[in-house]
Amino acid sequence: MTEQSPALQNLLTENRTFPPDADFSAQANAKADMYDKADSDREAFWAEQAERLHWDTKWTQVVDWSNAPFAKWFVGGKLNVAYNCVDRHVEAGFGDQVAIHWVGEPGDTRDITYAELKDEVCRAANALLSLGVRPHDRVAIQLQMIPEAIFAMLACARIGAMHSVVFGGFSPTALRSRVDDAEAKIVITSDGQYRRGKAAPMKANVDEALEGAESVEKVIVVRRTGDDVPWKEDRDLWWHELTGAQSTEHKPEAFDSEHPLYILYTSGTTGKPKGILHTSGGYLTQVAYTHQNVFDHKPGEDVYWCTADIGWVTGHSYIVYGPLANRATQVVYEGTPNTPHEGRHWEIIQQHKVSIYYTAPTLIRTFMKWGDEIPAKYDLSSLRVLGSVGEPINPEAWVWYREHIGGGRTPVVDTWWQTETGGIMISPLPGVTATKPGSAQRPLPGISAKVVDDSGNEVPHGGGGYLVLDKPWPSMLRGVWGDDERFKETYWSRFSSQGYYFAGDGAKYDNDGDIWLLGRVDDVMNVSGHRISTTEVESALVSHPTVAEAAVVGASDPTTGQGIVAFVILRGSAADGGEQAVQELRNHVAKEIGPIAKPRQIMMVPELPKTRSGKIMRRLLRDVAENRQVGDVTTLADSSVMELISAGLKSGK
Numbered sequence: 001m002t003e004q005s006p007a008l009q010n011l012l013t014e015n016r017t018f019p020p021d022a023d024f025s026a027q028a029n030a031k032a033d034m035y036d037k038a039d040s041d042r043e044a045f046w047a048e049q050a051e052r053l054h055w056d057t058k059w060t061q062v063v064d065w066s067n068a069p070f071a072k073w074f075v076g077g078k079l080n081v082a083y084n085c086v087d088r089h090v091e092a093g094f095g096d097q098v099a100i101h102w103v104g105e106p107g108d109t110r111d112i113t114y115a116e117l118k119d120e121v122c123r124a125a126n127a128l129l130s131l132g133v134r135p136h137d138r139v140a141i142q143l144q145m146i147p148e149a150i151f152a153m154l155a156c157a158r159i160g161a162m163h164s165v166v167f168g169g170f171s172p173t174a175l176r177s178r179v180d181d182a183e184a185k186i187v188i189t190s191d192g193q194y195r196r197g198k199a200a201p202m203k204a205n206v207d208e209a210l211e212g213a214e215s216v217e218k219v220i221v222v223r224r225t226g227d228d229v230p231w232k233e234d235r236d237l238w239w240h241e242l243t244g245a246q247s248t249e250h251k252p253e254a255f256d257s258e259h260p261l262y263i264l265y266t267s268g269t270t271g272k273p274k275g276i277l278h279t280s281g282g283y284l285t286q287v288a289y290t291h292q293n294v295f296d297h298k299p300g301e302d303v304y305w306c307t308a309d310i311g312w313v314t315g316h317s318y319i320v321y322g323p324l325a326n327r328a329t330q331v332v333y334e335g336t337p338n339t340p341h342e343g344r345h346w347e348i349i350q351q352h353k354v355s356i357y358y359t360a361p362t363l364i365r366t367f368m369k370w371g372d373e374i375p376a377k378y379d380l381s382s383l384r385v386l387g388s389v390g391e392p393i394n395p396e397a398w399v400w401y402r403e404h405i406g407g408g409r410t411p412v413v414d415t416w417w418q419t420e421t422g423g424i425m426i427s428p429l430p431g432v433t434a435t436k437p438g439s440a441q442r443p444l445p446g447i448s449a450k451v452v453d454d455s456g457n458e459v460p461h462g463g464g465g466y467l468v469l470d471k472p473w474p475s476m477l478r479g480v481w482g483d484d485e486r487f488k489e490t491y492w493s494r495f496s497s498q499g500y501y502f503a504g505d506g507a508k509y510d511n512d513g514d515i516w517l518l519g520r521v522d523d524v525m526n527v528s529g530h531r532i533s534t535t536e537v538e539s540a541l542v543s544h545p546t547v548a549e550a551a552v553v554g555a556s557d558p559t560t561g562q563g564i565v566a567f568v569i570l571r572g573s574a575a576d577g578g579e580q581a582v583q584e585l586r587n588h589v590a591k592e593i594g595p596i597a598k599p600r601q602i603m604m605v606p607e608l609p610k611t612r613s614g615k616i617m618r619r620l621l622r623d624v625a626e627n628r629q630v631g632d633v634t635t636l637a638d639s640s641v642m643e644l645i646s647a648g649l650k651s652g653k
């Protein structure tokens with residue numbers, strides 16, 4: 001269990017609650033009776049939620065759990081996900097409503113209405129079809145936050161192909177392993193991206209990644225920076241030429257409710273990322289339901305902004321699928337929050353009158369660091385709901401968010417969920433819940449979660465343990481791409497006798513039975529809300545010729561939640577290390593995985609603490625990394641190792 005996570009520490013000091021405002025409650029989408037309604041008949045509740053979608057063929061069964069843990073939702077139903085996110089709004093007369101207020105980092109902008117979105121998605125769908133993409137084929141997308149990323153995802157959904165979006169910051173090696181694992185036929189990328197005021201190449205990285213990649217037939221390149229790019233005549237196509245030549249008409253086909261929608265890779269406890277598989281009907285139902293209720297979203301009135309990147313699940317569920325299914329008008333911003341100045345987000349909120357803002361604790365803490373006076377310069381009075389996701393939010397950041405961004409008025413919803421859950425699972429409901437800074441509080445109506453002990457028994461109020469999900473939910477992952485065994489082993493074996501889904505998070509109940517998330521209990525780190533496995537970074541380190549052995553831990557960090565700290569044993573000939581060696585290793589990891597995985601700190605050590613069976617005791621290394629008294633060493637094969645490490649670090653070796 002994470003020792004004294006910030007959330008737990010603050011739990012002891014911050015115990016205010018914020019009851020909902022009566023005016024807000026009166027107009028809120030969510031109603032208090034939803035909990036009882038869902039409890040009394042879960043299937044009827046979800047059936048009602050699914051009615052918010054357009055089904056070409058209605059389902060015959062709400063959920064089929066007979067082959068657990070492989071779920072089927074809305075069995076027999078048929079729908080087209082892209083039609084639900086785009087066409088039906090145009091058909092209902094909202095073609096002129098802006099779907100996306102896109103804001104480019106250099107200051108260029110583009111407003112895209114639902115009618116225009118439909119044309120763009122149809123063109124892209126026709127383009128993919130012209131290249132021979134068929135239902136179930138995989139299309140990898142590595143793009144920054146530009147509208148084409150959304151067009152491409154919806155185009156895949158429209159023709160029943162699966163997208164696999166790879167975060168733009170991932171290295172060629174990381175992209176390649178994902179392309180290979182998914183056997184992607186098409187890769188969509190851009191010439192380059194704007195990052196902190198400068199154009200950085202994208203296509204060059206993709207070319208490096210795809211050297212000899214057998215599955216890839218075509219690479220489609222969006223022109224963004226206009227920089228020269230290397231070109232492979234028989235493989236590469238410009239997005240604007242390819243889609244520009246296509247018709248804006250495309251008749252959407254209805255696919256089975258369980259038709260695969262996408263794969264999204266995420267870090268697990270082993271070095272190899274897992275391709276999390278999501279399907280259509282249940283997924284879209286849950287993301288639409290949660291987006292409407294958790295954010296109190298009102299189509300045609302609200303301006304919504306989720307600051308995530310589409311490379312992560314938050315971008316999939318709460319930029320693309322949930323909001324568009326709900327006919328949202330949303331801001332999509334290409335750049336970093338401090339380009340060209342630290343008030344960029346607040347400027348955008350003021351300009352577009354953003355009313356719902358959804359971001360991550362790490363960014364909130366960064367805003368705090370930049371200073372209260374920055375948001376104070378802008379008119380943020382349009383905001384009415386604030387959301388948080390990605391890691392436990394410390395109460396101090398929660399209260400700052402409400403005060404300095406929400407003007408002391410807005411509900412703050414701390415939403416717990418995962419790539420695997422597809423949609424929000426635990427969160428307050430604005431207008432219903434009296435919120436508590438730092439707590440995600442209760443499973444949403446229709447969702448069931450428990451905190452259990454080692455044997456799977458629910459702990460009493462006030463107790464802590466592991467978070468489990470004890471009943472299937474519509475947007476649950478349907479598996480790990482190509483690896484059913486790993487799916488069962490990772491999520492369902494820990495509490496197999498109870499049939500619980502093991503989330504990998506520690507949690508506790510307070511005395512009211514509200515849930516507080518305490519961080520990961522496995523070897524997954526959470527750095528700025530990004531999941532990175534310790535094993536992945538260790539593999540990157542040992543792939544460097546000077547490294548004999550490496551152990552990596554996540555140490556608590558005031559801004560990023562956790563920071564990556566690596567303990568490295570160098571090979572004999574390179575044993576001296578020094579600052580230059582440290583820098584080289586940090587860069588090596590960035591090159592192997594991506595800059596987000598760059599260790600904050602690397603310590604050269606003579607030995608690593610191991611148990612008699614050879615397992616590295618990361619707990620002890622975490623003690624060192626967090627400057628704590630080293631804990632119990634009795635299970636170490638050689639109990640003097642920790643002294644050796646500490647002594648070496650003190651003497652600077």
Ligand code: WTA
Nearest residue numbers: 389390391392414415416417418419517520
């Ligand atoms: C963590 C992001 C506490 C958690 C949507 C989870 C959170 C992992 C919260 C999933 C929250 C996410 N409070 N912890 N509100 N939200 N987490 O797959 O450890 O990128 O298991 O999905 O982030 O990260 P993922």
